[in-house]
Amino acid sequence: MAAAPQETNLNRRSFLKSGSLAVASFIIVPRYVLGGPGYIAPSDKLNIASVGVGGKGLVDLERSFNNGSDNIVALCDVDARQAQEARLKWPQARFYHDYRRLLTRPEVKDIDAVIVSTPDHMHAPIAMAAMQLGKHVYVEKPLTHDIYEARMLTQAAKRYQVVTQMGNQGSSGNDTRTIETWIQQGLIGEVHTVHTWTNRPVWPQGIPTPKQVMPVPSTVDWNLWLGTAPVRPYHEAYMPFRWRGWWDFGTGALGDMACHIMDVPFRALKLNYPESVECSVGSVYVDFFEEAHFADSCPPSSVIYFKFPARDNLPAVDFSWSDGGILPKRPEELLPNETMGDKDGGMIFIGTKGKITGGMWGKNPTLLPTSRMQDTNLPPVTVPMVEGGPEGHQQQWVKACKQGHGAYTSSPFEVAGPLTETILMGNLAVRSYSYQQPTADGKDYINPGRKKLLWDGQNMKITNFDIANQFVKRNYREGYSL
Known part of the structure; x- marks a missing residue:
């Protein structure tokens, strides 16, 4: 431009x-x-670079490109297989394997904005490097792998005055705005309880670390793919996409889906940092009474309970999350044959004057009992709609980039950052729950993390179980930094 x-x-x-x-x-x-x-x-076209251009990254590119309304000038991926379709679609774009070369070459001056669609463990260093160069950034969900990283990106977006967007496209959906309006207009009174859930994971979790060493495919730069993570041998169990179930690379079912599902109540109830969290996780048994402990892999299922304090004139909120196919109890007002949520997940709001239910992104928001949908004078939606809804999420960011810092996006880091911190605090609880500490005699293990954890959100710290704080911020491998 x-x-x-x-x-x-x-x-x-x-x-x-x-x-x-x-x-x-x-x-x-x-x-x-x-x-x-x-x-x-x-001069009205945005020059876009993308890091991680397969799978969801390709979708982000296509929706940002919008049939030629903007320019795709650079592509980057450590896996040539994943990059093939994007390279064929935009043959004029420069191609890189290492994002650090992309962002340090002289031609970086021609780039206005960067899309980051890599595995979770690489979101923060790439986004930070781009923002430090004054580039606008679109980062897939979850915003980061660690709580600390989310805080750093939130602060950086403000410091470098760039336009930002997290890839939780439901935040641009009409249903999200409908629920936000209903709750803030008091249709169900004061909301004190929320239940959320997902059917994920739909990839392997709760599994042992592979012992077999496999040859690295010729199309993959394994060292670059590992990035910030500790060195380990290549195995097909990690990529592509299966990385979501491994703590070194992904953030499990919670990290994958909560940015879509928890986002709705987070906005509607004006939530911020929770004050406490507790959880339980699904167990894996390898023999009678012999529980397996796979510290490397996310559990097959979990239930997490957050407690949010009162805010301004709003009451405290009890908030639950469940994954792995675990559902909350059906509301009594929901008839036996009526659907609760959708195939991907859902949410239930319980207030002093009624209940609301919806699917992922708040799809099909419904007052309970469902007869209220005909009997109630529903207020008009007050939050600005986004052209194209969820599918217009990327274009909303592109247009905001052209307007400059201060232009509205549905999920800027100032919103996405605190949401991501809260979600990842749930993962901190899950990892603490599974944490095993040897007994004094060395013959057994205890699980000291199976307790309610008290959270100081401002200082990003668990105050009653210091071992849990190791999951706030991880150490990067040499060559990577924020």
Whole structure:
């Protein structure tokens, strides 16, 4: 782009104030008229680079590209197999294996914005490096792998004044806005309890670390794929996509889906950091009474209980999350044959004057009993709608980048950061629950983490079980930093 969007707008405003348009005969002809129908001036196109261009990364690219409304100028992936379709689709784009080369080459000056769609463990260092160069960033959910990283990215977005968006596209959906309006308009009174759930994982979890060493595919740079994570031998159990179930790379079912599902109540109830968390996790048994402990892999299922304090005029909230197919009890108002949530998950809000249920992203929001949907005068939605809904999430970010810092996005880091911290605090509880400490005689293990953990959100610290704080921030491998 020829000039930063905010500079262009400022110059235009100054020009208008100068009175130079007072001459009646002076007429500005829009560029789309000069260029014909559908014409987009080159200076109005965003130059986008993407790191991690397979799978979800390809979807993010296609929706950001929007049939040529913007430019894809650089692609980066450590796996040539995953990058093949994107490289064929945008052959003019420069290709890199290492994001650090992408962001340090002279041609980086031609890049306006960066999409990050890698495994979770690489989100933060890539996004931070891009923001430090003044690039706008779109980062897939969860925003980061660690709590500390989420705090750092939130602060950096403000410091570098870039446009940001996390890839939880439901935050741009109409149903999210509907539930937010209903709750804040008091349709079910004061909400004191929320239940959320997902059917994930749909990938292996609660499994042992592979012992077999497999040859690295010729198309993969395994060292670069490991990135910030400790060195381990290659195995197909880790990639592609299966990385979600391994703590070194992913954040499990909670990290994958809570940014979609917990986001709705987080917004509607104006939640921030919880004050406590407790959980239980599904067990894996390898023999009678012999419980397996796979510290490397996320558990097959979990239930997590958050407690949020009162906020302004809003009451404290008891908040539950469950995954692995575990559901909360059906509300009594929901008839036996009526659906609760959808195939991906759902949510239930319980207030002093009623209940609301919905699916992932708050899909099909419904007052309970369902007869209330006909009997209640539903208020108009007050939160601005996004063109295209969830599928317009990437384009919303692109358009905001052109307007510059301060332009509205549905999930900027100032919102996505605290949400991600809360979600990852749930993972901290899960990992603490499974933590095994040898007994004094060395013959057995105890699980000191199976307790309620008290959380000091401002200082990112568990105050009653220091061992849990090792999961707030991990150490990067040499060559990577924030």
